[in-house]
Amino acid sequence: MARQAIQTTLLGPAQAPCLVIIPALNEEHTIAEVVQGARSHLPFADILVIDDGSRDNTAAEARRAGAIVLRLPYNLGIGGAVQTGFKFAHRHSYEYVARVDADGQHDPRDLSLLLGAVQHQEADVAIGTRFEHALPDRATSFLRRLGTWGFARLVSFLTGQPASDTTSGLQCLNRSAVECLAAYYPQDYPEVEGRIVLHRAGLRVLEMPVVMHPRNNGRSSITPPRAVYYVVKVLLATLMAMVRETPYVGRGLDAA
Amino acid sequence: MPPKVQALAVLSSLGLLVFILYLIRKGRLREEHALLWLMTGFSIFVLSAWRGSLTAIARMLDIGYAPSLLFAVGFVFTLLILLAQTAVMSRLTSHTRDLAQELSLLEWQVQNLEARLRRQTEAGTYHDHGPKTDRSEQTSIPSSAQARPDDSILDIVDRKDGALEEEVTQ
Numbered sequence: 001m002a003r004q005a006i007q008t009t010l011l012g013p014a015q016a017p018c019l020v021i022i023p024a025l026n027e028e029h030t031i032a033e034v035v036q037g038a039r040s041h042l043p044f045a046d047i048l049v050i051d052d053g054s055r056d057n058t059a060a061e062a063r064r065a066g067a068i069v070l071r072l073p074y075n076l077g078i079g080g081a082v083q084t085g086f087k088f089a090h091r092h093s094y095e096y097v098a099r100v101d102a103d104g105q106h107d108p109r110d111l112s113l114l115l116g117a118v119q120h121q122e123a124d125v126a127i128g129t130r131f132e133h134a135l136p137d138r139a140t141s142f143l144r145r146l147g148t149w150g151f152a153r154l155v156s157f158l159t160g161q162p163a164s165d166t167t168s169g170l171q172c173l174n175r176s177a178v179e180c181l182a183a184y185y186p187q188d189y190p191e192v193e194g195r196i197v198l199h200r201a202g203l204r205v206l207e208m209p210v211v212m213h214p215r216n217n218g219r220s221s222i223t224p225p226r227a228v229y230y231v232v233k234v235l236l237a238t239l240m241a242m243v244r245e246t247p248y249v250g251r252g253l254d255a256a
Numbered sequence: 257m258p259p260k261v262q263a264l265a266v267l268s269s270l271g272l273l274v275f276i277l278y279l280i281r282k283g284r285l286r287e288e289h290a291l292l293w294l295m296t297g298f299s300i301f302v303l304s305a306w307r308g309s310l311t312a313i314a315r316m317l318d319i320g321y322a323p324s325l326l327f328a329v330g331f332v333f334t335l336l337i338l339l340a341q342t343a344v345m346s347r348l349t350s351h352t353r354d355l356a357q358e359l360s361l362l363e364w365q366v367q368n369l370e371a372r373l374r375r376q377t378e379a380g381t382y383h384d385h386g387p388k389t390d391r392s393e394q395t396s397i398p399s400s401a402q403a404r405p406d407d408s409i410l411d412i413v414d415r416k417d418g419a420l421e422e423e424v425t426q
Contacts, residue, residue, distance in 0.1 A: 050360070070360040076353055084357040091361065187353060 016095035018045040018115070021085030022067070023078055023169075024102035028057040035065035037108035038100060042115065045098070048088060052081040058102075078169075079190030086182035090175075097178050099171045106170045110210040114172035123206030124177045125198055129165035130212045147231060151192045151238075158242055159199040164207055166192045177203050183249045192234050196241035201248035257307060257323050265304030265326055273297040292340055296333035300326060 020038045024031050031049065038047050049062035053075035062069045070084055082099060089097045098115055100106045106128065114126040148167050155163040168191065173181070180201045186193045198205055257265075276293050279285035285293075303310045303326055314322035 068364065070364050072360050073356050076356055080353050080357065084360055087357055088361055187349075 016119075017093065018042060018096040018098070019085075019089045019092075019094040020045050020047045020111070021082060021089070021097055021099045022047065022049045022062075022102050023052055023081035023085065023099075024049050024054065024058050024062065025052045025075065025078075025081075026054045026056050026058060027102040028054070028061045030104040031058050031061050031102050032065040034100060034102050034104055034108070035062055035067045038098075038111065039066065041108040041111050042098065046094075048085055049102070050081040050084050052076055052078070077188035079185050079187045079194075082169075082190065083182065083185040086173075086178050086185065089178050090182040094178070095175055097173045099169060099173070101169045105212045107211060107213065110170060110208075111172065113210070114170070114208060117206055117208060118172045118174050121174075124174050124203040125205045126172045127165070127168050127205060127207050128170035128210035128212075129168055129207040130210065143227070147227070151234065154235075154238060155192060155195045158196060158238070159205075161199070161205060162207065163195065163205075166195060170210060170212075176201075180249045186237055189230055189234050189237075193237045193241045196238055197248055200241070257304075257310065261323050262304055262307065265300060265323075269297050269301035269304060273301060289340070289344070292333065292337045296330065296337070299329055299333070303329060 020042060022031070022034060022038070027034075035047055035049065038045070047067040049059070049067040049069050051059040051062070051069060051071045053072050059069050059071050070088065072081060072084065076084070085099070086097065096115060096118060098111050100108065100111065110128050114128055117123055117126040144167075148165060151166045152163045155161075155166050177198060180198065180203060181194065184197060186197075195205060273294070276285065276290055276297060280287060280290050303313075310325060311322050313319075314325045317325070319325050319328075
């Protein structure tokens with residue numbers, strides 16, 4: 001029951017349908033700019049904003065900026081919102097999916113870099129990482145870096161692949177990866193566990209250095225008590241993801 | 257076991273069993289969830305009504321005060337019930353998440369189709385039914401709080417459709 005991609009923009013003949021996913025929660029001030037940024041750097045892509053139960057004008061602003069908008073009836077958490085985007089992409093048969101955060105900390109220019117890597121089959125998932133770049137990095141605090149470093153070591157150890165920034169929400173995925181994550185994706189703090197899910201599904205992940213901006217607006221959602229919860233929950237979920245019986249949808253199923 | 261304690265245990269476990277069966281009969285408790293509750297009530301009832309069994313097990317486990325075994329059994333079953341409830345809750349959480357996601361996907365599809373239909377109507381396919389269309393438009397989007405299909409994106413969808421149709425005709 002695969003349907004045609006919506007493809008609201010006019011495609012060049014050789015261009016495969018591509019979707020940009022932007023999960024957004026109360027980002028009315030930045031969302032339009034992020035949508036326009038994505039549009040200007042990936043003009044052939046459809047842009048999908050998933051409004052994760054915002055109480056402000058995020059959905060209306062996103063619509064005005066020309067995005068397709070899905071509104072979740074209540075807050076599902078970032079993972080639930082992103083998974084909604086994966087389901088949309090899978091259902092409407094998009095070949096490639098890019099994901100950007102709505103707060104403006106990602107540079108849309110990097111999207112074409114990541115998309116290129118996936119399109120040239122260097123990997124099933126390309127992730128923009130913030131630590132391997134020469135430019136100074138002002139967007140992250142010390143503690144967050146420490147936590148990220150720890151989880152990166154864990155992910156490298158468990159998957160046997162190099163990992164440096166496991167919290168990055170700047171990603172580009174091909175169809176196999178989208179199908180895998182549409183079937184199973186953690187609901188909150190999904191990025192670390194997601195790496196394990198991809199690994200167990202036999203999908204290749206490639207990290208590419210990018211620069212992240214300080215947040216334009218608002219603070220990080222991770223406050224000290226939440227940080228403790230975050231570390232414990234993600235640690236448990238990550239280790240469990242290694243041994244979970246749920247068969248992850250792998251490349252075997254989508255090959256054809 | 258002091259007779260008062262025994263009477264209390266027998267009566268309360270019996271009461272529990274009757275209440276559980278009543279809830280099942282009323283359809284307010286599903287059998288699969290009631291099973292652990294029934295086992296709890298039944299084992300406490302047996303242990304308190306049949307004094308010999310309680311003292312025998314207590315002696316076997318070197319429990320000095322036999323009625324405390326009743327508490328132990330009750331506690332273990334309570335833990336099991338709580339665990340089972342958390343498992344059910346986890347399943348329900350993923351179900352509601354799936355439903356919420358599905359709802360948002362379908363809502364978008366409905367809006368998309370409505371707008372297309374409206375456009376086809378406006379394009380003159382059903383000129384004769386003009387007033388009816390107006391009315392159906394009013395009823396199809398009942399509350400102003402609901403997200404209305406945005407024109408800009410749908411304009412683009414239609415433009416794309418138009419472009420495709422032109423390609424086909426050429």
